[in-house]
Amino acid sequence: MNEKAGLQALIRNFSIIAHIDHGKSTLADRLLEATGTVAVRDMEEQILDNMDLERERGITIKARAVRMNYRARDGKDYVFNLIDTPGHVDFNYEVSRSLNACEGALLVVDATQGIEAQTLANAYLAVDAGLEIVPVVNKIDLPSADVEGCRKEIEDIIGIPAEGCPAVSAKLGLNIEDVLEAVITDIPAPKGDPEAPLKALIFDSYYDSYLGVVVYIRVVDGVLRPGDRIRLMSSGARFDITAVGYMEPLGLSPSDSVSAGEVGYFTASIKTVTDTRVGDTVTLDCDPADTPLPGFQAVHPMVFAGIYPEDGARYGDLRDALEKLRLNDASLTFEPETSTALGFGFRCGFLGLLHMEIIEERLEREFNLDLITTAPSVIYEVTMRDGSERKIDNPSSFPAGDSVTEAREPIVKASIITPSEYVGGLMDLCQDRRGIFADMKYLDEKRVELHYELPLNEIIYDFFDALKSRSRGYASLDYEFSEYRPSKLVKLDFLLNGEQVDALSFIVHEEKAYARARKIAERLKENIPRQLFEIPIQAAIGSKIIARETVKALRKDVLAKCYGGDITRKKKLLEKQKEGKKKMRKLGSVQVSPEAFMAVLRLGDDDS
């Protein structure tokens, strides 16, 4: 025990934080390589990003942790625990928990890009968590790299010393040892009390079909051993530990114990990750700690959408797939939902748009499902005339106008960092999206940080794409939930051939209703194929029609020469047509292809 306590001096627990694409995962790979943790022949590009999706998108979706051994220039053998963090605003809470498991963080900044919104947001999170920050300037191999400029920016904007900080090329493996040495000299060793009652922070977990849930922890005080009975302090759930150990890059490595200062895992025959929420504190049932570690929050989904199988017969497959994903993703919620237009599906809750896209993509890719997804929505709060309160996550259940005394919508605090030449366009965008300007400051001569309060429902309506297109891809965005505020919200419905299509309804601010109604009606007109009868398209608020379009009746399809008796060709044409028809959804009496449906729902204001 004493021996282990002495070893804390040789442990360094740290994260890598960065804006997307600044090279976080590549740097992690180089560290693994340089410490000999992974033999070069075992190296796969970006080993910390296990999911294909992560590797393709170059983002880390879930936190991962890995243990490394490093013999430093001082001749001592150190243990490094690298805790990787997600790099996207949707996963801010997970980032903050991961940071709480560390004493320090490497802040990676791309020498060609400088500081971006997420660099700043993550750096502030790290500062809030009391972490020592070690700046690392990356991509120095690129011709446009400006190492000194980047260092100066870090000092000026974040306010931490950066002079002489490691300047590396993670891609080429340049100066990686400087980073390892800086970890030892600049990041403090953990100072836990191995004799105190157990306190361990859960910072990640995943479901394994053999082991049950594998829980990643940082032990702050005390020791955890197999056979211990533990208690999770926020949920009160109790489990018997079956195994503990360390995370090696290529798998779990069991040990006798995990003690104060260390990062490791445990298993306890836990069946779902929802029982082991990130941020919860693990303690011993027989000798519990007095107080849990600070900062636990139950994460709640912010964005909701209906997900339906394109082929109604695959409803069961979709349910199974969602259940499998939820085993590993406590922030995904879903419950069955029925739409007259789309049939049986699920109303799913996500942390944000990226989270939603990831889930959609995993459903399609890993489970081979073709999906129809409705427009994303946020949760609205409504006070009814009878005084009751309701939370609405599905536009089709939004109560009729006169039964509501007040409707409230979620507002976020958004921070946008952009080259100064795009400030005007972006302020117009925020204004147009009902943003309230908070402040603006120049980070340096060329870059500006804008703060706005924005309704979340405007952000999920194509805001990110609009931001990128108005800044030629240079602006970056970060936001956090602020509060619910009263708002003049209306429910916009669409009728095809006189019948309301529930899946097309959405909630919109009164001022935006007309423009958006016209836009969607136009888009419907463009995307609904002509049919044998004329199809009126109407947009309505309550019983008031505010926009209309018409799809003219089909009068002609192809009558090509059926040449030289090539009947097979003619038949193939009809087969193709039938194939397309089979996929069509009946929206009332109108046939609409899933592509058309999605095209309508995916539209944004900046779409041409």
Added chain:
Amino acid sequence: MALTNAKPPIGIYIHIPFCRSKCEYCDFCSFVPNNISVIEHYTDSLILQMEDWSEKCKNRRVDSVYIGGGTPTYLDPKHICRILNALYDNFKVPRSAEISIECNPATADFKSLRKLRAAGINRLSIGLQSANENELRALGRTHTFKQFCETFENARRAGFDNINVDIMYGIPEQTEKSFAYTLSEVTKLSPEHISLYALKIEDGTPFALKKDSLRLPDDDAVYEMYVNAVKYLETRGYERYEISNFAKRGSACLHNLRYWHCDEYLGLGASASSYFDGERFTTTRDIRKYIDGIEIIDSDIDIVVERDRINSAASMDEYVMLGMRLEEGVSVKDFEERFGEPFADKYGKQLDEYVEDGFVIADGESYRFTTAGMFVSNYILAGILDLGQKD
């Protein structure tokens, strides 16, 4: 010959894949040959292919022959005569058989037409497409309307008393008025038969590449052109017997009807399709491969690129798909005799749904499309046919 050996008669299609120039909308198997020897080789191959099929067809009377292209009259009449002679040698072609050939204006003069007529060809199909010079140019045609008139006159003088004229609508630059002009000019000449084809922009053609810059009439205008044409041609004595085909009484094209009636035919030459002994198959479009596959003895080149045995479900689908193209439509009694299944269960009930809106006429004995129905027949047929897919 014993009656038991007699199988139903067949038609023969012969493909000539050569043209003077390639039209920009054309997706058919044709090209401009760069030397005369490929034409000779091709003719030799056609004759060899006839010899190959001779035995298998010995119990089948051939009552229609159709020489199509390309531009068959691009060939020197002596090649066509060689082909015809081989045909008579290898198949049973009675004198009463309908023997058609396609030609383009200005590719056949009076002398050649007379030779073709003398060789037994009794029906001529001339590709005019339009009587308006700007439209002909837009299509990439290399003849004028005047040249067409000359060819038509020559054909009459050469003894052709059964002539078809191909006309297209929905083409660049065309208006309802200019189309009506084409129809009136053509009917003045009083051909026995008129085919009206809507332009379809096929992938891979020059038209597909410049689709957006083509000044095409819109779908509604195209619909009006067709509807007005049907009415107009009726007043001039032409009855529509199939979606695209109009004829004076007794002049319907027997060979075309064979396709719509699901009767069998043998296709010879590159890209030709056949329906023979219950099987549909198509020959390669690659002329080199076609010639090699036939000329090289014991070659392992299979000139058939697609083969499809038609089971009874597919056969029913085809019968309806093709039969519904005809003015007479599909006779319930004929269908039930042919397939031994009630028509109503399979297709009738679904077709009934289109009666009320005026797309289908059902009189108890047969089902057929109205003019409006014909124009959206793909849409309707894609809904009611099985096409090997489960609903």
